[in-house]
Amino acid sequence: MLRDKKIIFPFAKKNNLPSYFHGQPLRLPDSLHRNLKSAAEADGISINQFISLAVAEKLSALQTYDIIAERAKGSSRDAFLQAMSLVPQGPVQEGDELP
Numbered sequence: 001m002l003r004d005k006k007i008i009f010p011f012a013k014k015n016n017l018p019s020y021f022h023g024q025p026l027r028l029p030d031s032l033h034r035n036l037k038s039a040a041e042a043d044g045i046s047i048n049q050f051i052s053l054a055v056a057e058k059l060s061a062l063q064t065y066d067i068i069a070e071r072a073k074g075s076s077r078d079a080f081l082q083a084m085s086l087v088p089q090g091p092v093q094e095g096d097e098l099p
Helices: 030-043 047-073 077-085
Strands: 004-007 026-029
Touching: 026 030, 030 047
Parallel strands: none
Antiparallel strands: 004 026
């Protein structure tokens, strides 16, 4: 059975950090905490930095998906096919080969 490990992040007022730092208790299973600690140590950063980077990376991926989905609303299959018809046909040029 996994016990939760509670990690308390510093609160801004407590540590005189700027107001954009927010503390948030986080409960993790021991196994996840061990892996998190190992990954953070391997990267040479704190657990807090590792979690902040992971959250930023996930949010960036979600926002990218939203941007692509929004841009796709203004497209059409016909416009795509028309654009693809402009691609030159013939042998692949040197340097453009697939690996």
